[in-house]
Amino acid sequence: MGNVIVSGDRLCLRPLDREDATALATHVTTETDTVMVRGRVPVSPLAFERWIVSLDATSPPPGISVAVCLLDEAEPGRLIGVATLRNIDWVNRTAETGIGIYPATRRGQGYGAEAKHLLLSYAFDRLHLHAIHATVWEPNTRSARAILRQGYRPAGRTRWTDPRDGTYRDTLFFDLLRPEWEAAHREWRARRSAAPTVTDAGMTAPASGPSRTGEPA
Amino acid sequence: MEAPYLSTPRFVVRPSGTDDAGAAAAWLPLPFPIGRERGEATLREANAAPWGHQDPLDLLVCRRRDGVVLGAFRLTGVAGRTGTCRLTVGPAVAPDEGDAIRGDLIPVIIGWMRDELDLMTVGLWLPSDDDRSIAAAESAGMTSAVRLREHVARPGGRVDLLRYEILGRPWTVPAADDRPTGESRGEVRGDG
Numbered sequence: 001m002g003n004v005i006v007s008g009d010r011l012c013l014r015p016l017d018r019e020d021a022t023a024l025a026t027h028v029t030t031e032t033d034t035v036m037v038r039g040r041v042p043v044s045p046l047a048f049e050r051w052i053v054s055l056d057a058t059s060p061p062p063g064i065s066v067a068v069c070l071l072d073e074a075e076p077g078r079l080i081g082v083a084t085l086r087n088i089d090w091v092n093r094t095a096e097t098g099i100g101i102y103p104a105t106r107r108g109q110g111y112g113a114e115a116k117h118l119l120l121s122y123a124f125d126r127l128h129l130h131a132i133h134a135t136v137w138e139p140n141t142r143s144a145r146a147i148l149r150q151g152y153r154p155a156g157r158t159r160w161t162d163p164r165d166g167t168y169r170d171t172l173f174f175d176l177l178r179p180e181w182e183a184a185h186r187e188w189r190a191r192r193s194a195a196p197t198v199t200d201a202g203m204t205a206p207a208s209g210p211s212r213t214g215e216p217a
Numbered sequence: 218m219e220a221p222y223l224s225t226p227r228f229v230v231r232p233s234g235t236d237d238a239g240a241a242a243a244w245l246p247l248p249f250p251i252g253r254e255r256g257e258a259t260l261r262e263a264n265a266a267p268w269g270h271q272d273p274l275d276l277l278v279c280r281r282r283d284g285v286v287l288g289a290f291r292l293t294g295v296a297g298r299t300g301t302c303r304l305t306v307g308p309a310v311a312p313d314e315g316d317a318i319r320g321d322l323i324p325v326i327i328g329w330m331r332d333e334l335d336l337m338t339v340g341l342w343l344p345s346d347d348d349r350s351i352a353a354a355e356s357a358g359m360t361s362a363v364r365l366r367e368h369v370a371r372p373g374g375r376v377d378l379l380r381y382e383i384l385g386r387p388w389t390v391p392a393a394d395d396r397p398t399g400e401s402r403g404e405v406r407g408d409g
Contacts (some may be wrong), residue, residue, distance in 0.1 A: 091248055092370045130375070131367050156363030160337045160384055161299050168337070173363045173380075 005066065006122045009192070011114050013066045013083055013122065016055060020067055021048035023079050027102030060090050068101065068115045080106050083119040093130040095123060116150055117188060124178050133175040137162065144172055151184025152176045223329060225321045229279045230290070233260050237277060237286055243307030244277055244289035272296050278318055288318055290326055300330050301340040304350065316349040323353035327383065337385045344369045345377040354381040
C-alpha cells in the first residue's frame, strides 16, 4: 500500500485523499452511536472534500489528519477511521490527539487502540513532540477509560462546555509525556502479544471538539 | 477607534486595521517574523466577518499615551458561548509594562466576556510561571481548571500550561405565566 506514514499489526495511517470524502460522509451521516457524539448531523461529501484539500494548505500545518486503513488481506486499504493531531504547537512541541473509528460495528475490536498507538508513535518518534493532550466529553466514559489505559493522566476539567438533556456537561482533559507513552506502549505491545484479540472499546468514538458530527475525538 | 468599555487609563483596546500590519510581532501570537505584506493579509483574514461574528476575534492592546501596539487578546468560541481568550504581549514590551497590561486588562476582558457577552464559561490559558496573569485571573474570580504538564518551552526547561475559568451566571427560564402575551406554550405568533 502506497503513501503509508506509519504501519502496525492490523492498521496503517496514510494521508487522506479527496476520494475518501464519500466514505467519510457516509460514515458520519449513517452514525448509529448517540452516546459518543454531541448530536449527529448529516454531512455532504462536498464538505469533506473541501476539508481534505485544506489539510495541505499550509506548511507546517496547524493540524494533521490521516486515514486509518486496514492491512487485512480481505479488505486491504479499507478506510475505517481518521486519526488527528490538532492544535499542533511547533514551537512548544505539543498537540492534541483524536481518533474516530467508523462505522460503529468496527468499534470494540481494538482498532481504536492500535490507531492511537500508531498516531502517538508518529507524534513522538517522527515529529518529536514533547507532550500530548486529549479531551473527552464527560458522558463518554468509554473514551475516558481507554485514554487512561494508554498512559494519559487526568489533567482537569472545563465545566459547562455543552448542554445536553437539560443540564450542563463538562469536558475532561488528559495529558501524556513521552516517557509515559513509551511505558504504556511497551505494556500495550506485551498485552497484544499475550492476547492478540485484546480490545479497547473506548478508543473508537468521537467525544469532544468543535465539531458535532463525528470528528475524531 | 477605542472600545471605551474595554480600555483603561493606561491602555486602549481596539480592533485592528491595515495600519497595524507593520507591528505583527506585537499582536500575533507566533515567534516567526511577519513582514508588512503578510501582516496585512493576516489582518484582513482576521477581520472577515462584521457585526461581531468574527471567530477568533483579535483585539489589539495599545499604549494610551502614544498609541503604540503592545499586544493583543484573541477570543475564540464566543459563538458557541464557551469563550476562551489568550493574551499576547509583544517581545519588545518592557516587563513592567507587560505586567501592567495583565493586571489592568485581564479582569476587564474576562468580566466583559462573562457579563456582557453572557457566555456560559470563560477560559484563559496561562503559563504556570506567569504570576502576574494568574493573580489577575484570580482577581477576576477565575479558578484553575486544567493543568497540562510541560506544555510550554522555556530556555533551559519547561513549565505547565494552565487553564483558568469562570462560569457564567446560571440561566433561568421564566414561568409560562410570566411570559409576554403571545409567547406562552401553544400559542402561535402571527406575523401581522
